[in-house]
Amino acid sequence: RESPTTTSGTGGPAASAAASQVAGPGCSREAIGYPRVDVKDAVVGFSQSEKEANPFRTAETRSIRDEAARLGVPEDRLLVTNAQSDVNKQVGDIKSLLDRGAQLLIVAPLNSDGLQPALEAAKAKKVPVITIDRKVSSEPCGDYLTFIGSDFVEQGKRAAEAMVEVTGGSGKVAILLGASGNNVTTDRTKGFKDNLPAGLEVVAEQTGEFDRSKGQAVMEQLIQSNPDITAVYAENDEMGIGAVTALRSAGRSPGRDVKVVSVDGTRNAVQLLADGAYNAVIESNPRFGPLAFQALQDFADGKGIPENVIISDDRYDESNAAAKLGNAY
Amino acid sequence: MTVETRVRRASWVSVLQRQGAAVALVLMVVVAWFGFPRFGSPDNLRDIALQSAFLAVIALGMTFVIITGGIDLSVGSVYALGGVLAAYGSQWGFLAALLLPLAVCGAIGLLNGLLVARTGMAPFIVTLATLLFARGLLLAITSEGATTYRIADDSAFLELGRGTLLGFGYPVFVALALCVAGGVLLRRTAFGQSVFAVGGAEHSALLMGLPVARTKTLVYVMSGLLSGLAGAMTAAYLQSGVTVIGVGLELDAIAAVVIGGTLLTGGMGTVLGTVIGVALRTVIQNVINQIGTLDSNYQSVVSGAFLLAVVVLQRSPAKDPDRR
């Protein structure tokens, strides 16, 4: 009965997809017997997963801080930790947030699995936990309150659709994968490949580890060995930008002879899109602050909270890039 | 060269040098205790102990390896692999969950040991290769990291990571027991003596008829086993075989061992020092969290500065070959 489950399997966002936006009555405070804690008077803990060294994480943390400030949570009552990409440290971080008196928790999990002990510690103290950006494979409305974030499989699917639009449905695609062992990588790959029409053939799948220079290096290799590549799907913007640089130095013109589609919505990528060197960017929205605090307040007010709150992701393409540049993070 | 200069230093300086890590640990704890009200809370202390336990088990193996003059860079990958294998094995019950990782990780340790001891290749490079190898193996059995094996809620194996005694998690006791056993092994057995001898003067040890190759092989096997065990306990604690853990862990382990006063060139070191080194690292991390407002980028700067401060503080004249 202890069968392995893939993170993209039943527990993952794939199952819940966009439809779960409003799933039944939801999880309410009375149902699980948690105390009422008003956001404004609470000590709020935020556990960030990795260094704020990329635009997504920077925007994510800023969004939480900004919203807290807007709601009037004093600076010293918002506790922030950073797990520096270490799952064990994140477990410790969350426990230490609880020790320091956090009454509400917002967690950006480093990984879908592995936070179980921390979530249980929160549960024992009746502290509601909202996970953002990445869904954990634990019990919603038990181990944690709700998940707010994007649906990565959906993002992959939308990228595939964008790819069909910009290529006309035929060509040879190279995929720049994210870091191995990361469920974002898995989901964005699955969503993309499952929705690719037969005319678009995947000729290479290599990891660029979500890193611009690795993406560039891999693309340089691929364009040499597969000169007939007509499109690139990068699982984040950074690798996409790296690919653009690689294509340019190989004498190709990205955006025209080789189409580039990626996921994220960073300013640099959207700028390239506006400049015509890029073809589409599927947004992965990092602005969780308002939704997260809203959910916590709703919970305090006794409302039912849905199991998944799917944040709406925008899409940038040639037509709207210039106009929406200000939106990109 | 060793004793010569040491004799000449004022005694408190030499205490500071030899016990640098312990002094730093005490200082840290005292400052944190009074500086941060939550630091001394039982919950926090238990967390610190638990957080230290996993690293302590790995660093214990690393201590033996380093005393023989070697190094084991593969521990981080092997640790992750051990966790995945334990979670995978847990579907066949407790024993499988424990033995599968131990067998595979022990085999990787054996591979390290044989390559180092029998071919004379540098440990740094051998274990660098097995670092890649173990990571590759891990990815291969998890379909490139896409599959995460979870341990069922009712599995007895979970207890190993999550059970508590007097509020402290089982891993703490496992780590303590292993460290005591390791200390005895190192100090009070013939094997331990040959570990020191191999690291202090390998050629002499050979001429004295010690089983040099076997000693070397065994320490790598130990390191592999302990890393695998730490991985298994972590899997039990996290309730799943997380694929992304253990990256860069080898450096943490090495730093802890060295901070604990073990000579990287071999021949000298203690298990107690390693335990102190591990505790110091966890406490520092905990304090950084307590401060709370530190930008995540500053955190590594602070860690680096601490590391530096401790090694400079306890810089033993034995390590300066020019001071004769």
Add this chain to the structure above:
Amino acid sequence: MTAPAPARFDRRRTARWLQEYGVYAAVAALLLFNIAFTANFLTVGNFRTQLVQAAPVCIVALGMALVIGTEGVDLSVGAVMALSAAVIPLYLGYGPLPAVAVALVAGLVAGAFNGVLVAYLGIQPIVATLALLVGGRGLALVIADGQLVQVHDPTFLWLGSGDVLGVPVGVLLAGVFAVVVALLVGRTTFGRQIVAIGGNRVASTLAGLPVKRALLGVYAICAVLAAVAGVLATARLSASDPADVGLLMELSAITAVVVGGTPLTGGRVRVLGTVTGALLMQLVAATLIKHDLPYSTAQVAQAAIIVGAVYAARERSSR
């Protein structure tokens, strides 16, 4: 002489030959394999790509080889690359030359820091440089405010994408540095002193060699070379990315050096071997990508190749 002697002698000769020329043979074998089995391998563009990608590792590995020759190791090279990348955008406003100069000075300072720790405070190299590995990248991120910064200065970008007589700038620089380092090691007092210090530090001290100064110099050179690699990587990426530039570079560089036949125990520096080692690792990576092998297989293959190459090139003890 007894009967089996000739056979034994032959094997010993093969072993010697492998030790001396193993890396070169491995590179040749891999080239042949690719020519036979990899599509579009024999093109100018492809070779160019391989050389361009190998150049930063090669430059760092040259410095690393010197450090390893003194029986040391420098784990901080990746962090130094990040530091050098981080300062570039801050000074690019004054022009590309000052920006590059400041980046190199940053490397020099980092190297001097390592050198003082190792030479004057007697801290073991691996720990001394570990401190900078842990803290240095954080510092770089603090300097850069944690952000990737796009670089637009065309003169600066020329370093990453330009050519001199058809040779990419980075490749040219790597070549020049290789020659300079080879001359340094083989022909200068400083070079011979480095090797002597690595061979027997006590004896070198007693022979009146300026041991501390030489060590300081070696770590400084290594860090400056790492800074050069950081500049090149930044120019090639057209962005300063302190979070990722040079990540795990220390391991790549050490691997290149050791695969190239320089023993980690010091006392010997093989410059051409180091360059070839860097090329070998580059070719391995390229081959694995070009054949679209999954990451797991790629890692295992790399592990096997490292072990194989070092096994062939190891020093045998005669008994």
Add this chain to the structure above:
Amino acid sequence: MVLEVVDVTKEFTGVRALDRVSFALEPGEVHALVGENGAGKSTLIKVLTGVHRPTSGTVLHRGEPVEFARPADAQRAGISTIHQEVNLVPLMSVAGNLFLGREPRRFGLVDRRRMNAEAAEILGHHGIREDVRRPLGSLAVGAQQMVALARAVSAEAGVVVMDEPTSSLEPREVETLFSVVERLRGRGVAVVYVSHRMDELYRICDRVTVLRDGRRVHTGPLRDLPRIELVSMMLGRTVGDLREHGATAFGDEHRAATEPVLEARDLTSGQRLRGVSVSVRPGEVVGLAGLLGSGRTETARAIVGALPLDSGTVLVGGVEVGSGVPGAMRAGIGMLAEDRKAEGIIPNLSVRENIVLAALPRLSRFGVVSRAEQDRIVATFVERLRIKVSSPEQKVSELSGGNQQKVLLARWLCTQPKVLLLDEPTRGIDVGAKAEVQALVDELARDGLAVLLISSELDELLDGADRLLVLKDGAVVDELVGDQLTQDNVLTAIAAGQPAAEAS
């Protein structure tokens, strides 16, 4: 025969160190193994003890052919060895070294208390009264050698092999060693004894085997063999050639200048040097005598700037020398270090590079070294010191101990020093080479070099030095000149033992 080798050949790459050597050892005999440096003595011993595997030939143990795959095998067969270089673990305690591999146990665990007590007792028998918990490396070389001896004989062995055991021992310890050898003989243990010191051989050995260039040239009883004949067999020269020389190769007194070139005043460093003053004039050989640990080496190290001083000055030609070894070198001081392996040779470098190492800055323009210049100098010294090498590019670690010593001497001579400090320059050197080195020292002094000579062999000091300083406990206790240079005077001075300054 307890141990026998038949027709053993051992080749290293390019060198045939042993060429069909046969050698047999009877129970209860002390068998001398002699030969020039590089004759193959150590190699033969290493074949006997499982360190090297012979290229061809067989080793027989109690009549049975054996193959020792590693030293442990030989030890298990009851062969224990004291190797030429001290082979113990410096960072480990003295007691730990003594019992390494056969620690006393209690409940399966090492019984430290018993181990320390027994170690103290055993070492006491050998005249070592140091704290056995100290790291071995903190003992003087001689004491370490005694620990190695104690270790070798405290094992239940049928054969004890000693490769130059006395080279770093003082007379009293040599006596201890001899009594140990006597006891072994009494117990029927066979002893292989390698030494370059003829007196010792004739005192304790029963039979002798002479090796020359890797071949056995003679085996037979020692007592009736005239000394000069033995030497002639070793060197391969006729007896007539050798007659002219005395015990050492030093000539008469030197004519020294009046003004000292080296003046060291009041050198003080902790308890080890307590106000030592030394001066040496150009053309003079000043000897330093004293027991082991009396501070002779420290004096030399202090002069050359390798020992941190609490106080004291060193002047060369009236000018204070710069700091550290480079400073002393610039002033024209060179020191031949005592421990060849640890402090002298750079093992991975060639003979050429080892010779020119210290002189490199002088041989280079703008930091670039001139190869032709190097080759010229190296050729000169290889010839002048008769260094036995297959080529200047041979690795120095492949040379025999004596030849390594000559390489180091060459290293200092090519810096053209004004003052040369020689710490045990003839330790471990064969009779032939020893005479050469001694003659060389003589010649150098004649050419106007100031030489400070440290030696544990009293004969060497008495013959070689023009003036002798006797050290005890880090202080000068007496100064002997001219007719005063006799063995009795030195021993009396050591026995009396008041520092000169206080005595007067």
